[in-house]
Structures are given as C-alpha cells and as structure tokens.
Amino acid sequence: MTVVAERTTWADTAERAARAGGAVLLEHRGRVHDVRLKDARVDVTSSADLAAQDxxxxxxxxxHPDHVVIGEESTRSTDDAGGELRWWVDPLDGTRNYLxxxxxxxxxxxxxxxxEAVAAAVYDPLRDELYRAIRGRGATCNGRPLRVASTARAAEALVxxxxxxxxxAVIAEFARLMRAMLTVSAGVRFPGAPALVLAHVAAGHYTAYVERDMDPWDVAGGRLLVEEAGGRVTDFAGRVRDASTRHxxxxxxxxxxxxxVAATGMTFEEGG
Incomplete structure (x- = not known):
C-alpha cells in the first residue's frame, strides 16, 4: 500500500469513528448526565464523553484492532507505545458547551x-459537517475544499x-494573552471546543487561534486541517512542535x- 493510500485509509477510519461518536452525542443530548470535575471548578467530563469515546x-x-488509541477520557498515557502510529480522540470537544x-x-x-499528524476528522454532529484532512492531500468540509482566511494584517484578524x-496562574496568563490579542487584532472570541475552532480557522471563519498547553487529542487533528488549508501552526516561539505532545x-x-507570535510575548506594566 502506498503512503497516500494508507493515509486515506486512516482518514476514512477517522471519519467513520467521528460520525459514530457524533451519533452517540446526539442520542445523549438533553439528558441528565453524570458529570465529574477534573479540577476545582472548570474542567469536566460526563457520561456523554465516556459513551462517545467507547x-x-x-x-x-x-x-485496526492492534492500533493504540489515546483519548481524553482514557487511562492510557500519552507515552504509551504502539509503533509509530497513534490515534488521538476527543470524544466530546466542548463538553461545557454540550452540557x-x-x-x-x-x-x-x-x-x-x-x-506528525497525517489523517484527521472533526465532526460537528449538529450541523452534520465533517471536516477531514490527509497530509499532503488537502482539507475539506463535506467534500468541499477548505482555505484559510486571506486577512493580511493582525489588525484585521478575528482571533x-x-x-x-x-x-x-493559568487564569492570569489567559488574561495577559487576551489583552495582548485585543491590542493587536480586530476582535477576540472564546467559543470553546478547540478542535472545532481549528476547523473554522481552516475554513477561513476565524483568522487565528491562540492557547496555552494544548493536548494532542484537542488539537492534532485541527492542526492538520489548518496546515492542509494553507495555514501555519507553531508554538509561542514560532517553532513547529511534535503533534503528539502537549504544547x-x-x-x-x-x-x-x-x-x-510576537504578540504572545507582550508584557504590560502594572496598571498600564
């Protein structure tokens, strides 16, 4: 099997798996859910997350019965081995929104x-929109090619x-980043659901997306969508990072x- 054929096979699997998870989310939508906090107040998981991940x-x-699958709600570590290929799953991207x-x-x-991310699917079940990408073969939404926004200056960008x-400490850093982006851009949004946000960057709806410490299941697939739609993805220092690590x-x-990238390094004097 050629590299292109292999990646296409994986993209087909990703699409079918994402649609299967989406069907579960629609089935569970509106029900009373078992909800568990992952931190003191903000980060949650629910019975819908777990059912969709299953x-x-x-x-x-x-x-692919022998492949390693690492999901946000699984017990596997990101360090788990299984050959070079790993599957990353966020079964409910935007849990708070959903709940x-x-x-x-x-x-x-x-x-x-x-x-390196090589195949991806991000599925919005409410709109029945399937965002899909294959490394070297472009990105699509329901079969239509995606292209990032043509915005040429940060002052015109929606971020x-x-x-x-x-x-x-994380909240303080978020406030600093928010202020920095409000200072240089045309506007800032906080819709939640990182993978879906990246899909909309790939589609040209948002110009950019900035966030600290993102896990592979949150952004590996969306990152591929952006790159294959003509965009660029780096860390805050402008470096391309390993897609299977947190960054x-x-x-x-x-x-x-x-x-x-330059704006992420902006600092502000107290009260200034």
Whole structure:
C-alpha cells in the first residue's frame, strides 16, 4: 500500500469513528448526565464523553484492532507505545458547551505517525459537517475544499483566545494573552471546543487561534486541517512542535502569524 493510500485509509477510519461518536452525542443530548470535575471548578467530563469515546474507540479497533488509541477520557498515557502510529480522540470537544445546550461541540479523531499528524476528522454532529484532512492531500468540509482566511494584517484578524482551568496562574496568563490579542487584532472570541475552532480557522471563519498547553487529542487533528488549508501552526516561539505532545499553540492563516507570535510575548506594566 502506498503512503497516500494508507493515509486515506486512516482518514476514512477517522471519519467513520467521528460520525459514530457524533451519533452517540446526539442520542445523549438533553439528558441528565453524570458529570465529574477534573479540577476545582472548570474542567469536566460526563457520561456523554465516556459513551462517545467507547463508540469512537470501537470503530477504530473494528478496522485496526492492534492500533493504540489515546483519548481524553482514557487511562492510557500519552507515552504509551504502539509503533509509530497513534490515534488521538476527543470524544466530546466542548463538553461545557454540550452540557449547557450551547450548539458548538464536536468529535475529533486524528492519527499521528512519528509525531506528525497525517489523517484527521472533526465532526460537528449538529450541523452534520465533517471536516477531514490527509497530509499532503488537502482539507475539506463535506467534500468541499477548505482555505484559510486571506486577512493580511493582525489588525484585521478575528482571533480565538481560550483557557480551561481553575488555576489562578493559568487564569492570569489567559488574561495577559487576551489583552495582548485585543491590542493587536480586530476582535477576540472564546467559543470553546478547540478542535472545532481549528476547523473554522481552516475554513477561513476565524483568522487565528491562540492557547496555552494544548493536548494532542484537542488539537492534532485541527492542526492538520489548518496546515492542509494553507495555514501555519507553531508554538509561542514560532517553532513547529511534535503533534503528539502537549504544547502551546498559535494557529493562523499564515499571513498574520508572525505578528501574533510576537504578540504572545507582550508584557504590560502594572496598571498600564
């Protein structure tokens, strides 16, 4: 099997798995859920997350029984070995949105090989929109090619800045980043659901997305969508990072990228 054929096979699996997870989320939507906090107040998981992850994992293993699947709700470590290929699953991207009835959530499934994302699917079940990417073959939404925004200057960019933590230090850093992006951009948003945000960056709806310390299941697939739609993804120092590791993220249309990377380093005098 050629590299392209193999990656296409993985993308097909990712699509079927994401759709399976999405069907579970629609089935569980509006029900009373068993909800568990992962931190003091903010980060949560629910029975819907767990049921969707079971469906996604089963769909992957039905086609690739020996592959390693690492999900946000699984007990596997990101260090688990299983050859070079790993599957990353966020079964409910945007749990808080889902639990509160906000119609912005998704299922994210991606495959990485030697730290590079090679196939991905991000599925928005409410809109029945399937975002899909194959390394070297482009990105699509329901079969339509995606292209990042043509915005040429940060001053005209619509930027997403997010955080999910009850930690005061993380909140303080988020406030600093929010202020920095408000200073250089045309506007800032916080919709939640990182993988779906990246899909919308790939589609040209948002110009960029900036967040600290993102896990692979949150952003590996969305990162591939952005890159294959003509965008650029780095850390806050402008470096391309291993997609299978936790890292800071600046994802953009490429044209405003250097300005945003520079802005992540902005500091402010007390009271200034």
């Amino acid at each position: 469906a996604v994992t089963a769909a992957i293993h039905a086609e 509160h009835g906000v119609p912005f959530f998704a299922v994210a499934v991606s495959a990485t090989v030697a730290g 997403v800045v997010q955080a999910q933590s009850a930690d005061p 800071d993220l600046v994802a953009s249309n490429g044209l405003v990228h250097d300005e945003l």
